[in-house]
Amino acid sequence: MEKPVLYLENADIYQRDNLVLSKVNLTVNKGDFYYLIGKTGSGKSSLMKTLYGDLKLQRGTGTIVDFDLKKLQEKEIPFLRRKIGIVFQDFKLLNDRTVFENLEFVLKATGWKKKDDIKAKINEVLDKVGMQSKYYKKTYELSGGEQQRVAIARALLNDPELILADEPTGNLDPKTSLEVMILLNEIHKSGKTILMATHDYQLIVKFKQKTLKCEGGELFEVAQQASI
Numbered sequence: 149m150e151k152p153v154l155y156l157e158n159a160d161i162y163q164r165d166n167l168v169l170s171k172v173n174l175t176v177n178k179g180d181f182y183y184l185i186g187k188t189g190s191g192k193s194s195l196m197k198t199l200y201g202d203l204k205l206q207r208g209t210g211t212i213v214d215f216d217l218k219k220l221q222e223k224e225i226p227f228l229r230r231k232i233g234i235v236f237q238d239f240k241l242l243n244d245r246t247v248f249e250n251l252e253f254v255l256k257a258t259g260w261k262k263k264d265d266i267k268a269k270i271n272e273v274l275d276k277v278g279m280q281s282k283y284y285k286k287t288y289e290l291s292g293g294e295q296q297r298v299a300i301a302r303a304l305l306n307d308p309e310l311i312l313a314d315e316p317t318g319n320l321d322p323k324t325s326l327e328v329m330i331l332l333n334e335i336h337k338s339g340k341t342i343l344m345a346t347h348d349y350q351l352i353v354k355f356k357q358k359t360l361k362c363e364g365g366e367l368f369e370v371a372q373q374a375s376i
């Protein structure tokens with residue numbers, strides 16, 4: 149059996165001194181797709197932030213794509229983030245730059261040097277999300293759905309072992325949310341591992357996947373159509 153992509157054992161998730169989730173146990177294996185649901189303030193983002201090194205894991209055990217979260221040093225965080233792709237609710241694109249420049253920026257920051265390789269990789273990921281024809285557009289010229297596609301393309305650049313998506317459809321209308329969800333499902337089917345926090349009950353009913361719920365300071369797996 150391959151090592152899990154993500155493994156937490158008795159992990160306490162804190163925001164400053166505030167214990168948000170206690171004794172979290174979670175195993176995510178290669179190829180899994182998990183939803184993370186729960187009411188506002190139940191701890192979904194705090195868990196995500198702990199996984200990408202924005203919050204420290206203070207108690208318990210945690211490994212993600214071979215990084216030990218307990219021992220994670222500030223200087224290791226960029227290396228961790230090269231092995232995971234992160235998608236945010238508010239896209240977090242550089243608005244004064246084109247689609248191409250947004251992606252080029254990430255590749256150059258992660259050590260890519262050859263112009264032709266950079267171009268080919270950007271073409272590849274834009275093709276995957278159906279945005280190749282808009283590579284020259286400034287991101288503020290794009291719709292929300294298109295911006296999220298570019299953000300997903302950015303998350304795919306370094307061929308991540310795990311994609312963390314925190315409310316990726318939270319700023320989108322229902323039709324666009326559906327399109328973005330279809331895209332995430334295609335990416336999953338191509339072999340990627342995904343953990344996605346969401347409030348969107350319609351989507352989790354339509355696209356059934358394993359589901360984790362944050363409630364009462366705990367995280368547990370629920371039946372697939374459980375209400376939020």
Ligand SMILES: Nc1ncnc2c1ncn2[C@@H]1O[C@H](COP(=O)(O)OP(=O)(O)OP(=O)(O)O)[C@@H](O)[C@H]1O
Pocket residue numbers: 163164166168186187188189190191192193194195362
């Ligand atoms: N920067 C912060 N400093 C201190 N406490 C925080 C901070 N951010 C969140 N919290 C607290 O941590 C708890 C969990 O918040 P979190 O954002 O993880 O919830 P969530 O489930 O992601 O909510 P939402 O669905 O609204 O995004 C809440 O009680 C919140 O008030």
